[in-house]
Amino acid sequence: MVLDVNQRILVFLLVSIGLITLPHINHMPMTVFSFFSLLLIWRFVCVWKTNYLPNKIIILLLVIVAVVLLYTQHKGFLGRDAGTNLFVTALGLKLLEIKKERDLYLISYLAFIVASTQFLYQQSILMAGYILFVCCVLIATLVSINSQKAATVSALKTATLIIFQALPISIVLFVLFPRVEAPRWMLFNHQNTAISGLSDSLEPGSISRLGLSDELVFRVKFAGKIPPPNQRYWRGPVFSWTNGKRWTESKNLFFKKNQHKVTYTGESYQYTLMMEPQDKRWVFALDMPSLYPDSVTKNALYQLINKDNPGKRAAYKITSFSQYNTGDITKTERKDNLQLPSDPSEKIIHLVTQLQGFEAPAERFIQSVLSHFKNENFYYTLTPPLMEENPIETFLFDTRYGFCSHYATAFVYLMRVAGLPARVVAGYQGGEHNKVGGFLEVRQANAHAWAEVWLKNKGWTRFDPTAAIAPERVEQDVNIDLQIATGLVNFSPANINVSRALSWMKSAKQLWSGIDYSWQRWVINYSTVNQSKFLSSLGINNISSMVQWLVASIALITCILAWTIFKTRQTKIAEELILYQRYCKKLARAGVYKKAGETAINFSIRVQHLRPDIAEEVKKITAIYIRLRYEQNLAKEDFILLKNKVASFKA
Amino acid sequence: MSLSLKQRFHRSRFIKGEKATDKSITLSHRRIFILPTQRGLGFVILITLLLLIAFVYNNNMVYLLAFILASVFFVTILHSFKSLAGLVLTQGHSQAVFSGEAAGFDIVINNPNNVQRFNLQASLDRTVNFTLVEQEKKSITLYAVTQQRGWHNIDTVTLSSTYPLGLFRAWSPLRFAAKTLVYPKPNIEEIPFPETEVDQAQEQSPTLANKKTKGSDDFYGLKEYQAGDPIKHIHWKAFAKGQGLFSKQYGGESLVELWLNYDQTPGNNDEQRLSQLCRWVIDAENAGLLYGFTIPGVKLEPGYGKAHYEKCLQALALF
Amino acid sequence: MENVLKPLLDSANSIILGKEQQLKLAVCCLLAKGHLLIEDIPGVGKTTLSHTLARLLGLNYQRIQFTSDILPADIIGASIFDVENARFEFHPGPLFNQMILADEINRSTPKAQSALLEAMEEHQVTVEGKTYDLPRPFFVIATQNPSHQIGTFPLPESQLDRFLMRIELGYPDKRAERKLLVGRHRYSLIEELSVQLEPKQLANIQQQVTEVHASSALLDYLQDLIAYTRESTDYHCGLSPRAGLALLTAAKAWTYMDGRNAVLPDDIQAVLPSVAGHRLRSGSTDSDSIVAPLLNNVAVS
Known part of the structure; x- marks a missing residue:
């Protein structure tokens, strides 16, 4: 065609x-x-x-x-x-x-x-x-x-x-190029662009998905003291019902009606919480909020719920206390928080027995579980291997690589097996102190899950098994780069039993996930914060130096580009001609110029006439040049001869 | 050669080009100008739109795409320059024409480099598109409509290219010193040749006979009869012997000498007379006559052939 | 080589005095199998030159005087009815000779001119559907009066292109003219000349000329010259491909005559005025000034 x-x-x-x-x-x-x-x-x-x-x-x-x-x-x-x-x-x-x-x-x-x-x-x-x-x-x-x-x-x-x-x-x-976060009014449709942060259920990996996101969730401005990093637990949804894999909020709605009297002790913190637009009504208050504005309510799980449209930025003045006692729990609540999907397996029973779960006091059992995590080969990783079937057991006995949600769910599971009411709390942990603005910035990467165990006389008490295995996760802020450096985020499923024959595939997979991670980290998530961090590491701190760098590097690249684009490939000039031109140049320096239409012989005659002192050399060079250029059988010796003659030629 | 700032930014440089020259012109940064086309401005709008999408959705990949397109836009400037840079243009021949016809100017464009030049456009009155391969030399003819007889100077020739992406147009206005002769427009009406005074003709060239009959003087051979040959030329003797039909052939040229005189030419004004004279010159040349020519101030001896013909027309053009 | 051509040239020079260069060009034209056009005023030895060459080469020689009333049949010959045999018989004209001197070719009408020139080009003549081959070698020397003379029909460009070379003889210098005045009559001298080159030898040399080497550097120069004539405003129209070929052949013959086996730019420059002079139209009329811009502006390397 x-x-x-x-x-x-x-x-x-x-x-x-x-x-x-x-x-x-x-x-x-x-x-x-x-x-x-x-x-x-x-x-x-x-x-x-x-x-x-x-x-x-x-x-x-x-x-x-x-x-x-x-x-x-x-x-x-x-x-x-x-x-x-x-x-x-x-x-x-x-x-x-x-x-x-x-x-x-x-x-x-x-x-x-x-x-x-x-x-x-x-x-x-x-x-x-x-x-x-x-x-x-x-x-x-x-x-x-x-x-x-x-x-x-x-x-x-x-x-x-x-x-x-x-x-x-x-x-x-x-x-x-300076990145500015778009003001929210510019968004066409909040539904599509609002932050999709924590979901209303917890599955393995649901938090690690957020682990690399630099998206801002909320800012907190403290009126007075700022809580230490290991106290910065921002309370979100509480999950008590599980099918062994997936954790959701309890279906018993009466919880929400039944408010307990909570006694607050310890340090009090007054702060303003500035939420970015959300797709859920949750307001992430510092554990445990006592005073809050009328626009929010506190449910029976001590979580603050926004009454209005969550798709708007909103600020809430809240007071929280670091110490609290939630008091007794009801029967239903107790039952809900002891719920297990099925009877625990032999292995689990064995483990709980081994950790004295059935005889020792609750607090000692908790301690022994935490030290079990700490002393056995458990690893904290953002990219744990996939655990499809029976994730808790797989995590506890096989892979031992997990993220906060793995630790929290496993911990709660063990507690429940031992007969202690326990539940998983999701939310955020930490927050970066912004020195310029004087507030904490909490990002999606701060998403976290921890456990709460009901203890007699103490009420619901927070335990963070992740802290046992990776205390820096809790005590310092989430530093994604550091996590990579220390191997917290590793990309291998770390399955030791993988046969060696497949090792090249494994390394290819590792390489690929490495590339993919870098892509996520450096390209997709290269935002305002990342940019300013990266640029200040290069010594670029303000807009004007940014512009200077921009202009300078573009100018440099343009020069290089122009050079590569415009350099023209010279047509190959015959070597004898190059030599002859060299000879002509020497003569020109002495004031004898070859005319354009003048043949080599005519030129040589003219030169011989003008400069009888070099007549012999000129004659010879011309003769060899003509032989090389116009005759049929080229002799290599002639070429060398011409080269030498021209080199030694002096006009 | 350096230009003063004022010269450098004078507007006419961008449209009309530098001083006319009859030497070859090598296109360099001094002669090549680049501006975005309408499409290029559209491309800028596209980039802005992409940046807006990237900004609103805070999407780094869209940012990256917008930046790549912006850089493509930028890099294209260099490519646009390259599409013209280094070309060597020389004026070539120009053919004389009759007034009202389009005069053709030859421009020789040499591409001395090892790069292809795509879709170059050279325009005078109309635009000519062409492509030059590596180290190709091409001669193109540009046409300009002529209105008046006399010398016609070539206007500014604009060589341009939108290669590679059409976002930028690189152009170079060039002025050559080429000029072409415009003959008067030949009269359309058919007016017979003026009567030639035989005496005068014979006086002028005594060696030539003034015979008006054609092909009937000297017998020189026979050829096979062809339909249309005059009957009286048939070689009847041969026919009678049954050898077929032959025509007798006679040689000799009719050597009519025609004098075209300005004063005897009909016409209301100079231009009409010149136009009529022009017409006669053309007809006389086509008829193979010997013709001489007088206009005030110029007298041309009778002659024929291309050179003579051109001489006559030139005299008319420059009258 | 030289021992073959040198006696030829020496003998010629003994007849035509003081015209070594022109004679050499004429012989060069002959060796390149081309035809020669001599343009000059009457009486400078055009006829003598052609006669001498014919004599030295042992060729059948015929002179055709062109006049304003000459007919093609006068040149080619004609079919004449033979009453005895009752059929037409072709009687070959003066063209059927090895060397023709077409004298004052521009005195005749274009019809007669073209009859000759077509024969030159095709080496054969067609009369009434029958084709007759011309003898070999076939060499035409045409002479032409300067075109500004009265009563001439200048040859059109297309016809001029068929001559390999055009040379001008010019007046002899003082010494040569004196010798001419003192010496015997030229024609009697020509009668005494002996054949220096057999036709077979000539054919052999013509073959050898085609084998002379032309390097690519030389061809570049040749092409640059041709391109210049096509592009420059110095000339009304450029050299045709046939002209380019003619230039190369002539240069090869020149090289051969100099006893070398590779063409140099010098050879091209030597034959350029005679080969290109009549094919180019420019402001001036004499060959040397016509090709001067070419020689000066086209770079040779």
Whole structure:
């Protein structure tokens, strides 16, 4: 099939658009995606059969169909999903109306936007590579429009070259371009963009997902003293019911009505809690809140609940106490907090017996469990191996690699087996002190899970098994870099029993997860905080030095680029000619210039006439040069001779 | 050669180019200008939009995409420059034309480097698109519509390219010293040649006979009869012997000498007369006549052939 | 080589005095299998030159005087009805000789000119559908009066291109002219000349000329020269590919005559005025000044 230039360009463009929209198949409504595919296929057919192109009326009808389709799907055109669908549909409709070169450009630009919306759903390194490839194809389309040549491969080559040349500057921009967090009013739809932090159930890995997120959850400004790091437990949802794998809040709603009298002792802290927009109503107060504004209520699990829309920033004045006694618990509460999914296995019973769970006092048992964690080979890791079946037992006896949720759930499980009412509390732990603002910043990475055990005369008492295994997690702030450095975050499933034959696969997996982690850490999560941290480590502290660096590095890169782009490959000059030119240069320095149209022989005659002193040499050099340049059988000796003669020639 | 600041930023440099020259021009940073096209501005809007999306969704990957596109935009400037830099342009021949026709100017474009030059556009009145491969030398002809007879100077030639992405247009305005001769527009009406005074003609060139009959003087051979040959030329004797039809062939040129005189040319004004004279010169040359030519101040001896023809037309053009 | 051509040139020089360069070019043209155009005023020895060459080479020689009333049939020959045999018979004209002197070619009408020039190009003549081969070697020396003379039909460019070279003889210098005045009549001297080069030898030499080496550097120079004529405003139209080929062949012949086996730029420059002078149109008329910009501006390396 022979295609003319324009057809080729069209095919090129349509293929790249197909490639760009393809990954959207996962998150677009089927109807919209099929509508787009229909338009794309239609246009593809029309590359060959131009009379199938729709006329104005049909296009108008299609537009109406598209609008109706979009509206019924999203009830609007703003927001991530609606916006994406809007752009994709617009792209599809525009495809049917290509009249001028300008339309091709408009389509390419729309395609770039659709490519960017892909990142709103997925930011993995694979997706980035894919989009980069697709951008290459799009740019190649522009190249072929402008070169009026139908050479697909050379257009792709040029596009790739341009992108590669563009990469250094874009990396510099990426690193140095000031990041400002968008003010929330700019968000089209809070539902889609509000922080999705802790969920209302606890599963292995549900917190480690947040472990690398630098997203701010709330800020706390203390009126007086600031609690020490190991006291900074920000109380969130409390999970007491479990199926052995998943932990959820108790279904017994009466808890919420039944308020206990709590006696507060110890240090009191007054602070203002500034919540970022959330998707849940939870307000993360410092354990244990006593005074709080009317806009929130405290439930029976001592968790503060927002009455209003959580999607707004909100500030709450709260007073908390570090010491407290919650008093007695009811029967139902006791029953709920002793709930086990099934009878504990022999192994568990054995372990609890071994740790004197059935005979020793509660506090001693707790201590022995904690020291069990500490003394046996338990490891704290952000990336624990997957534990599908019976996670608690697997964790306790096999893998022993776990994150805070593993430790907390296992701990609570052991407590319940020993007959002590216990539950898992999720929330945040720690917080970074911001010296400039004088407040604590708590981020998603601070998400944590700990345990509460009901003790006689003490009420619900907090125990953090993670602190036993990784005290620095609790005592210092979460420092992600440090965690990597100390191996807290390791990427291997650390399964020692993996056979050696598979070790290369394992190391490949390790390598891949390493790359993936770095990608997450350095690219996706490179935000305001990360940026200022990274830049200040380079000695860039303020905007003006940032701009200076930006300009300087772009200038440097431009110089290098210009050099590589403009350096022209010289055509190879024959060596005898180079030598002869050297000889002419020597003569020119002595004031004898060779005219453009003068042959070597005529020149030599003239030189001999002008400079009888060097006549012999000139004669010889000319003779050898002419032999080398014009005669059939070249002699290597002649070449060497000429080289020597020219070298020793003095005018 | 260096330019003063004032010269450097004078507006005409960007549109009309530097002083006209008849030497070859090598395109360098001094002669190449680059500005974004409409599409380029659209691309800027695209980048801004992407930055906005990145900002609102705080999405680093979208930031990265926007930055890559911004860098592509930036790098394209260098590529745009490269698409023209180093080309050597030289003016070539220019053909004389009749007024109202498009005059063609040849421009020789040499690509001395080892890079391909895609989709170059050279424009005078109309635009010519072409591509140069490595070390290619190409001669292109640009046309300019002519209005008046006389010398016609070539306007500014603009060489431009939007390669590689169409986001920037690199252009170079070039002025050459080339000029072409514009002959008067030949009259459309057919007016017969003026009567030639035989005496005068013979006086002018005594060696040439003034014979008006064609092909009937000297017999020089026979050829096979072809339809249309005059009957009286048929070699009847041969036909009678049954040898087929032959035509007798006669040689000799009709050597009519035509004098075209300005004063005897019909017309209301100079231009109309010149136009008529021009028409006669063309007809006379096509008819293979010997023609001489007088206009006030110029007298050309009768002659024929391309050189003579051009001489006559030149005299008319510059009258 | 030299021992073959030297006696030839020496003998020629003894007849035509003081024109060594022109004679050499004429022989060079012959060796390159080209035709020669001599342009000059009457009486400077154009006829003598051609006659001498024919004599030295032992070629059949025929002179055709072109006049304004000459007809193609006068040159080519004609079919004449033979009454006895009752059929047409072709009577070859003066063209059927090895060396033709077409004297004052621009005095005749274009019709007659083209009859000759077509024969030159194709080495054969077609009369009434029958083709007759011309003898070999076939060498035409045409003479032309300077075009500004009265009553001339200048050869059109397309016809000029068929001559490999155009040379101008010019007046002899004082010493040569004195010798001419003192010496015997030229024609009697020509009669005494003996053949210096057999046609077979000539064919052999013509073959050897084609084998002279032309390096790529030289071809670059040649192409630069041609490109210059096509691009520069010094010339109205450039050299044709045929002209380029002619230049190379002529340069090869020149090289051969100098006893070398590789063409040098000097050889090209030596033959350039005669080969290119009549093919280029520029402001001036004499060959040397026509090619001067070429020789000066095209760089040789």
